[in-house]
Structures are given as C-alpha cells and as structure tokens.
Amino acid sequence: MFRGGFDCDVLVIGGGIVGLSTAYALTRAAPGTRVTVLEKEPGTARHQTGRNSGVIHSGIYYRPGSLKARFAVQGAAELVKFCAEYGIPHQITGKLIVATGRDELPRLHALVQRGRENGIPVRELGPAQIAEYEPEVRGLAAIQVGTTGVCDFGAVAAQLAAAAESSAEIRCGEEVVAVDRRPWGVAVRTASGTVIRARALVNCAGLHSDRVARLAGDDPQMRIVPFRGEYYELAEPERVRGLVYPVPDPAFPFLGVHLTRGIDGSVHVGPNAVPALAREGYDWSAIRPGELAGTLSWPGSWRMAGRHWRYGAGELRRSLSKQAFTAAVRRLLPSVTEAELRPAASGVRAQAVLRDGTLVDDFLIEEAPRTVHVLNAPSPAATASLPIGRAVARRALRLL
Template sequence: MVYDLAVIGGGIVGLATALEVTRRYPALSVAVLEKEDGLARHQTGRNSGVIHAGVYYQPGSLKARFCKEGVEATIGFCRENGLPHEQCGKLLVATEAEELARMAALQERCMANGLPVERLDATELRRREPHVRGVGALFVPTTGIADYGAIARRMGELIEAAGGAILTGREVSGIREEGGEVVIEAGGRTLRARNLIACAGLMADRLARLCGIDLDFRIVPFRGEYYRLGSDRDQIVRHLIYPIPDPGLPFLGVHLTRMIGNYVTVGPNAVLAFAREGYRFRDVDPRDLAEMIGYSGFRKVIRTHLRSGLSEMWNSLSKRRYLALCQRYCPELRLDDLTPYRAGVRAQAVLADGTLVHDFLIRETARSIHVCNAPSPAATSAIPIARDLVGRAEKRFGW
C-alpha cells in the first residue's frame, strides 16, 4: 500500500497534524510512524502540563500567534473529548525590587500580544497566595493546565477512527524520494507514501538530513528535572507560580506547577543532557555526545552560557541548591518536601553561530515538510501548528 501521507512522530504535534489531515481530507490515507511502542513517550508526555498563554514571545512571531490560538484550541479539544483541564491562571512573581523593571517589561509584552494581565502589589499577592512571597506579581488568567499525554492518545484514537494507521515500534532509519514517492525504512520494514511530514522532536535534524536538507542547525538536548511536593503540600498554591525570567538566560527558571491529578511539581531546571533521550544524569549516548562536541554551534553556546550552564549543573547535583531556587518565592518549602519526579528532555535547535532558535523552524523538500524546531509552547500550540503545516502541505503537495 502507498499512503497519501506519512507523518513521522507520535508526539502531540505529529498527531495533531495527522488528525487535521483526516478532518480536512477524509479521502486521503494517513499513517503515523512512531519509534516507541506507544504514543507521547518523550517531550509530549514529559512536560510540565501547562497551557501557556504566550507571555514571553516576540510579538508577531509564530510562537506568539500559535500560542494564543493554541490556548483556545487546546481547551476546546479537552472539552469536546471530556479530557481534564483547568484554566487556573499564572502569577509571575518578582522576589526582589531589581526584578520590577523586568516585570513591567513583561507586562508590556503581554499587552502587545493581546493577553489579559493584571499587576499585583505585595499585599494583593499575599492575599491571593498566602504561601508565596514577593514584592509584586503579574497575574495572567488565561494560563492553564492539561494532560498532554492524554490529549495525544485521544488524537491517536480519533485518527484510527477516521481510518488512519498508527504504526508504533517503527524507528526510521532511511528516507528517500524516488518515482513520485517517499520511501521510508522504519522498524525493519519499508513504507511508501506520496508525501511526508516529519514532527520528530529530538531527532528532527537527523530526519531532515535523511531527506537531503542542508542543515543550518543541530538539535542540542537539555534535560529539565522536576520534583513533586508531598501530598500535604497539594494545596500550597492556587495558581501556577513562576519567577521573573532573566532575559540573559535561555530558559524560564524553576516554578511551582499545579498538575492534573491535584498535586504540585517544582521545576524544571535546564541541564545539558549527554544523550538525546538522557532522562538521568548518568545517561550518556556516545553518538549524541560526539555529534554535540563536533558541532561548532554547540561549542559557541557552551562558551556563551558557561557560567549559567555550570550553575544549572550544580543545582542538578545539589538538592539543597535546587530547593533554594524555590525558596526565593516559597520560603516555607523544606528538603523533605521534594520527592523524585520524572524528567523531560527539551529539543533545542542551535544555529552554527551559537544562536538558540527560539521560534518554530520549518524546512521543506519536494515531497516532505519538516518541523525542525518546536520548543515550548509546542504542546499548547500543537493544533495551530498542525493547521499551518496542512496549509503548507496544500501548497507544497498540491492537495
């Protein structure tokens, strides 16, 4: 059988894309290829579960547009399919007077992105969150929480109900375009499709290279480590609690997150991983590590962010230092409040000059479209990303 479309990647972006195709073009045959034995095993199933409002993103960027559209789309999908979600809102807390100027800049960014935002003084912050300390905060009410693994699995069910195929255990080892088709070697089998959309996350650059794309980036993995608070702390916060991010650092900082399931996590940090699927400090993949070290863009990133990178590594190794990050805005937390929780690995595209790619990055060939960088808020934005990809496919593939 020759499928009309093969989608590589059983995470939420690939599944949302396949689902969008089945809805717009029910006559097309669609197959989703996933290398694991189930869906949502990596970034989708190991993130913080936040429905991001779009606070931080450059106005006019794909991130800003897709995230804002994604809030409504994600909540709508959850409602339609009876999936748990909650729009609990987020507080960005300034813990020192020096952070108030950065907080004001974030407020302006919210307004530029068309987001509702409310500025709170220390008294109002304390009233709303008795366990949180700060000199001020921004309240963003549209932020929420969901279970993205559950969303992805439901998308898979809907794809199959529409006649699509979900093919797990199919790790892609080869792709070539020949005779008007894309020939895919996956899991020891050959699959043929007229067109391909790759949403491969941590393996995005490798699949793009298989399709002959001249890469101007590489994927560098960063592990985000979390702790879960004990059950006696389940009601410690009513909202999501975030620090005011340092604009000189590439990640947002450790935060308190209410989760679906009525518990609270702390995290993530951002530690260089020594394997693309390195969920533990001791996980090392020689191929992944050699590729990173051999890439000039990686070496430049390390030089630029050496101090912050070493600090993150030390925070990872020292539970006490990790706790200190949380105590800045929640001082009553103690070491025994932090219990182990699953880690995630973020796929970060890095250009050859050492620039971290912050927006979505998409590349194309005659018969394929590749999502090469889909950083947070990709889970929130999955449905709008899918709509955009199908729009590109209509033009590229002549649907």
C-alpha cells in the first residue's frame, strides 16, 4: 500500500558498467520495474569503466569455479555478441602469455591446465612459434589464448544506458551522501538535497562501494584500497600485433607489465600498480587527505604492505624510474628504448582488502536488508558485466 510513495522500485548507486548492466538486466528480467541510477559524475563510465585497457578477458587466470572464472568466460562470449549487435568497435585478437625465465615455466604450465579446466582453448608455443605471432617478442615458451580481444568499454556502457532508458532513469551529477534504510525500503539523499525513496537499493559504487555500504549501516569487513595503474604508449605501435602478457604471480591480482594493442590501433604498455593517494588519484599529485587517512587507518592496509613489501617496492621503483619501467618491458620486447615510451592516461583499480591484509581475489557481492552490495568488482568486471548485472538484478528483484 506504500508503493505510491516510492520514487522507484530499485535504486542503483553507480553509473559504471556494472551499475548500468544491472539496470539493463532489471529492465529485461522484470519489465515495468522502475529503476533509477544515480551517478555522482557529470556522465557515466568516468572512472574504472572509462579508464581501463579495453581488454575482453578470456578467464584463463581465474580459479575454476570462482565467480571470476564463470562470469569472465560467459561474459566474454556475450560481450562480443553485444558489440556485434549494436555496432560497437571490437576485435578478437587473441593474446600470448610469455615465459621469459625458466622459473616461470611451471606457472605457465599451470595456466594451461587452468585454461582447460575453465573451458578455454589454449595452444602451447615454443620460441619459433612465438615469433610467428609476434616477431619482436622473445620468450622461452608461451601459450596462445584465442578468445581474448579488445573493445571500447565506454561505448558498451553508453549502449547499456541507452538500452535501459526506456524503463530506467539515469541521473548524473547526484552524489549520495546519506542512506536511511527502513523495513519498508530505502531513502537516499544526494549532495544536491534530492531525496529518493526506493523499495530496494543496489550499491555499485566501485571505488566508493565500501563507503556506501557504511552509509547504509552495514559493516562490509573490507575496505577499498585504490591502486593506480600507470601506462605508457608505444611510439611505434606496428611493432606489436596484438596482446602480449607476462606470466603473472599467482599471489597478486595484478597481471604485470604487458603490451595491449587497443581498438584504436595504439599500443599501451603497463600497468605499473602503485597505491593511489585518493580513490580517484590518477597521478601522484592527486591527494585527498580524508581518503588517504581512511586507507592508512585500515589494519588490512598495513598487513598487506608488511606481507608484500618487496613486490610493492618494485612497483614503486618502476613508477619513479622510467629506466626501471623500460627494463620490465624489455623482458617481453627486448629492443624497446626509453624514448619509445610516451606517458599515457592512468587508471585506478578498486581493490577490496580484508582486515587481515588479504587481497580479495574474486567478485564479492553481499546482501543486507533491502540492499545488495557489489563490494569487489575489479578486472575482469567489464568483460563479465552482462552476467554480473543479471546476478545482481536477480538478488535485487528478490527484495521487492
């Protein structure tokens, strides 16, 4: 009987690709459901979605049975169909994962096994076969993953928004500053003073997901620790044909410095992953004392640093020294010089860290009264956005 007092049925906080995919899924799964999306920026997809590498990930890295593995494999196939249906620029390029040292060979073999367990076609290559794919890349062995590609995720997000707008209202420039959750539903207030009442709330706030969860009265037992991914661009992009990755360290959710030929033909080199001094800290000068204090006061930040300080020191060194960064690139592309690397735009990854310092390595979606929180959705969330959106939408609809 209170329905007439609601401004919408489901209120989604966050206009990145996960929030927009959730709105899209809601309008498809339950036509007539009134959906409102609130985005604090003047437009959608301004942060992780609009600043990523554009890679359609295959799912080869992720633990079999995990949400990342299931959603990435499914999402990659769906994303390619979505791009084709709406004329969004995309290309299936395949990629090489290259071992440059003998100590990496067991990990490379483990990736072959993991790929097969996840249903991903992989091909093992020797040095001569590597050169057939990438003449200037050197390595002892590699695997070729045929289902990897690239696309314009900003365009994907825009299309999701356009497709959802028949049933969803997308309101930009509305930052949520207060959440009042009651038995009958949820009311939020934005910085402009607007109050919106909804039957259910979905938190897809990305870099601010933990903050929104706390506004709602929930303690998510994690904090978002922002990591900046620093990139360079290759002056002669024709030297790299597709995507070339090193063998990653399984202890970290980062994939190491790699070469990515984008949909526009440019080749980005990176990222170098360093702690950001603000949730949206795209360079060293971007500092927000309150956000930095929040990161430093979280016990998990110090425990993570104590556990992984050697790895972090290497990342910081490459951030401060172009020579050191170039040396890392030369492991894959030996002939590259410092002069050929031009600074490119950075991105920030929203990484959930537990109190004990554990880096959350899977998507983390939790429910609370009248609320669904998407608390950890870093890469490959853009690739997996369609199945993630459906999963979140199903949970939200159960709350109505």
